[in-house]
Each structure stands twice: as C-alpha cells, then as structure tokens.
Amino acid sequence: AQRVTQPEKLLSVFKGAPVELKCNYSYSGSPELFWYVQYSRQRLQLLLRHISRESIKGFTADLNKGETSFHLKKPFAQEEDSAMYYCALSGLLNNAGNMLTFGGGTRLMVKP
C-alpha cells in the first residue's frame, strides 16, 4: 500500500527564515512525488514534481529514496508563501491509471 505522511499540520515561521515542510512516503515501487499548494481562495495547483528537478517560487524538493522522504525547502520564506501544502505520491491503482495519494497537508504561515 502507498502512504504519504506530513508530520506537521502547522508550520509557522518569520519572513526571511528558512522553511522545510516534511514529507515521508511508503511505496514498494519506484515513486513519483509531487508538491501541490492551495493559496487562500485559490484552487489546488501543482507546485513542483521530483522528476523535473526544478525550483518553483524559490522552493526545491529532493527525493531521498534511502530515507523515503521528499521534503520541500525554501531558504528565505516570504509572506506570500503562506498556504496549505500537500505532498502527493503517484502509484498504480487497480492497474488502471496512476492516481495520486495525498498526505494530510501542512499549513505554512509566514509572519511579517
């Protein structure tokens, strides 16, 4: 079975401080990992995915297969980063399509 765990429900940091949102997963195959974000009054949207190895809005995430983690990091948090962040894993479901399994979410609050 596949599972995604985000241990922190709420993370509060000051503007300019580094931020790390933790994500751990369990999956028997080769995973694809994603971070989705929901800003206030906006729709859920893709932030980044590990296969792209890109930095979006200053955020990066590295897949660590040894630790089964995909933590989201940003060196200097901005107030506009305040949002709900979801880690997600893609795995085969009933041999029909790759559906996403989401973690419980972490609310990031960046204080001025």
Place this chain on the structure above:
Amino acid sequence: NAGVTQTPKFQVLKTGQSMTLQCAQDMNHEYMSWYRQDPGMGLRLIHYSVGAGITDQGEVPNGYNVSRSTTEDFPLRLLSAAPSQTSVYFCATQNGASGANVLTFGAGSRLTVL
C-alpha cells in the same frame, strides 16, 4: 476555457437526503477523479475514471456513486447523505496517462450534512 467547473459551491443537506455534485471539464482530459478534503486527512480519492464508460473505486468510495457517460462530465452522487460526508469535495482532471500526474482541480464544493 473554463477548465474544471464544479457545482454547487455550497450545499446543506439533512441526513438521508440525496444529491449530485456536478463536475464538467472542457479540456478533453481523459482522466477525472473526485477527492474529499478533511482537516488533517488531506485529500482522499473517492472514485475515478480513466475514460467515458469506465469508473473505479478509490480509497473511500462507500456512500458515493459515479458515472461517466461523456468525456466532459463526471457527477458524484450521494444516495443517502450522512454527517460523516460533511466535507469539501474536489473534482480533478488529468490529461490521460501522458499527463504526468499533473492534476487540474475544480474550485471545490463544500457540503454540510446535518
């Protein structure tokens, strides 16, 4: 393009009532899915469809029915609402197997069951 349109945005039901949450997309995406969002539990997959005429159960399908008669529409039916179904429901689409699991979400439907 409207993308993914969900209706209604808000609904209050009494226990035992039935209703349908509508989801329509104009992107010609093959895959459609329904998730429910509950505090601390993230998004959980209810039902999904990989094409017209094909549906399957997700993680939490009990109490919900779906059908996919067209590519565009994927309604979610609650046959006899229960307070445990109070949640925010999201419809999402994906551009088939080549969509690289990039989901496009609707705005959500907030359902309260009294």
